[in-house]
Amino acid sequence: MKVFFDHEKLDVYREAIGFCGWAGELLSTIAPRVAVKDQLDRASTSISLNIAEGNGKFSERDRARFLEIARGSALECAACLDVLVARKLVHEEQIEAQKERLSRIVQMLIGMLRRFSGRADLLKEGEGNYHLGVEQEHEHEQDYQEGTA
Numbered sequence: 001m002k003v004f005f006d007h008e009k010l011d012v013y014r015e016a017i018g019f020c021g022w023a024g025e026l027l028s029t030i031a032p033r034v035a036v037k038d039q040l041d042r043a044s045t046s047i048s049l050n051i052a053e054g055n056g057k058f059s060e061r062d063r064a065r066f067l068e069i070a071r072g073s074a075l076e077c078a079a080c081l082d083v084l085v086a087r088k089l090v091h092e093e094q095i096e097a098q099k100e101r102l103s104r105i106v107q108m109l110i111g112m113l114r115r116f117s118g119r120a121d122l123l124k125e126g127e128g129n130y131h132l133g134v135e136q137e138h139e140h141e142q143d144y145q146e147g148t149a
Contacts, residue, residue, distance in 0.1 A: 001014075005052070006055055006056075007051060007052040007055040007056065010051065010055065011108060012051060012105055012108035012109060012112065013048060013051045013052065013055075015101060015104060015105050015108070016047040016048040016051055016070070016074075016105055017048050018101065019044060019047065019077070019098060019101050019102065019105065020044045020045060020047065020048055022098055022101075023040055023041070023044035023077070023098075024041075024044075026040075026090070026094075027040060027041055030084070030089055030090075034087075034089065036080050036083045036084060036087075039076070039080050040077060040080035040081070040084075043073045043074075043076040043077045043080060044073075044077050046069065046070070046073035046076075047070050047073045047074050047077065047105065048070075050066045050067070050069045050070035050073065051066070051067065051070045051109075053066050054066025054067045054069075054070065060115075060116040060117070061116075061117075063116045064113055064116040064117035067109050067112050067113050067116065067117075068113065068117070070109055071106055071109040071110065071113070074102050074105045074106050074109065075102075075106065077102055078099055078102045078103075081095045081098065081099060081102075
């Protein structure tokens with residue numbers, strides 16, 4: 001790909017464009033009336049667009065805002081792929097490599113956000129224990145039912 005703009009030099013942008021192309025091919029195989037189809041189309045497009053727009057901003061705060069949106073869109077894409085598998089519209093093997101790609105995209109965006117955002121330390125994708133909150137909620141329910149809360 002010939003480079004015309006600075007954002008085209010970014011590895012994360014190239015990965016996002018690659019995912020967007022793959023998503024377009026996948027979407028052409030899915031029935032038009034599937035709600036997640038439109039969501040995946042918009043979210044996969046949003047990753048690249050927000051990376052490009054954010055890279056063109058002068059202030060770190062503005063740049064970080066667009067990179068955060070791109071990160072959210074990448075996570076949304078991963079969830080869309082999970083929905084497609086859950087509804088048996090695609091097989092898990094079909095999406096595994098692309099979920100890995102999305103994970104790389106998210107990690108690269110987090111790396112960029114650490115440069116441009118004071119809140120980046122809050123981003124711990126891949127490091128968190130997501131079951132902790134569920135266990136704590138369950139403990140509170142049990143305390144409430146036993147009358148100790």
